[in-house]
Amino acid sequence: MKIGVTKEIKNNESRVGLTPAGVFELVKNKHTVYVQTSAGEGSGFFDSHYRDAGAILLETMHQVYALSEMIVKVKEPIAEEYPLIKENQIIFTYFHFASSKELTDAMIASKSICIAYETVEDEDGTLPLLTPMSEVAGRMAIQQGAKYLEKPIKGRGILLGGVPGVPPGKVLILGAGVVGIQAAKMAAGLGAHVTILDINMKRLRYVNDVMPSHVVTELSTEYTIRKHIKTHDLIVGGVLIPGAKAPKLITRDMLKDMNPGTVLVDVAVDQGGCFETTKATTHEDPTYIIDDVVHYCVANMPGAVPYTSTLALTNVTLPYVLKIANLGWEKACELNADLRKGLNIVKGEIVYEGIRK
Known part of the structure; x- marks a missing residue:
C-alpha cells in the first residue's frame, strides 16, 4: 500500500503521524511511504531520519495526498486539505466529528474512508488510540492550570x-477516566488538595485505592459540582463520551459562584467541551476570561509537547496502520472488531452512531 504522512498545518500543531521507526516497519513490510519534507521537524524527527528509514520525501502536501492510498495524520483535516482528499482514500487520524458539522459534511462529500483514532475500542471498552494523548493532556492540564493560576x-x-504554614491550592477534576486520573496524579504530586468527581463508582473506588489520601473522591451530581466550584482554585474538565459531544457540566451561571481568578481547563474541547463557556483556543492564544474566570481551552494540548506525544501516539497507532496496510481496510476491519469501531464515515455514509446524534 502507498501510505502518506503530511505536515500538520493546524495552528501550533507540531506532532507528526509517524515516527521514522514507524516508517521503517512499514517499508520492511513492503509498503511505500511518502513523507512531506519537514513533516517531522517540530517533533524532532528530520528528513534524513525518514530517508534513512526508507521513506520517499515529497515537497508538498498536495503530492503526498495525490500519490497515497492511505493518509496517516494526527489532527483532523482542515479546510485547506478538504479538496485534496480523494474518493476511496483512507484517512486515519483523530477526527472528533461530533464537534464539527463542517468537517463531517466535507468528509461525506469526499467519499473517503474515515477511520477515527478516538473511536477505536478494545473489548474491555478502553480506547487504545486515545489513551496516550489523554495521558499527556491530563498531565498537561495541571501543568498549564498551575501556570495560569x-x-x-x-x-x-x-x-x-x-508552602509550610500556607495551605495548598484546591483542584477539582470532573471525570475519573484517563484524563482525570493523570491530572489527579500530577496535582497530587505537586501537593495540591484534589477532589475527583465521577458518576461511575467503580472508577471512584479505583481512584481511592491507588491515590494518596489528599485525593478524595465523590459522586458527581450537579449539587456536588455547584458546591465544590465555590472553593476550588483549578477545575479540570475531563469527561468523555466516545464519539459524541461532551456533556455541559459547568454552566455559564455557575461562573458567578467561583472566586475571581479561578482557572478552568477543558480537556474535552475536541468533543465540544464540558463547560458551557468553552470555545476552542490555540497555543498561540490559549486563554480568555469570562466573569473573572480564566478559561484554558486549547484543542490540541499534546501538540505543545510534540516529541513525547508523537512517540506515544505512534506506539499505539502503528499496529493498526500495519493491519490496514497489509490487509486493506475492509479485511482489517472485518477481522478486528476494535478497528471496525473506528470506522466513522465510509464512502459518503456515516456509519458511527455517535455522529448522527
Missing part, C-alpha cells in the same frame, strides 16, 4: 502546592 496572567495568585 499566577497573578500576572489574571489567576488567583495561588501556588498549587502551598
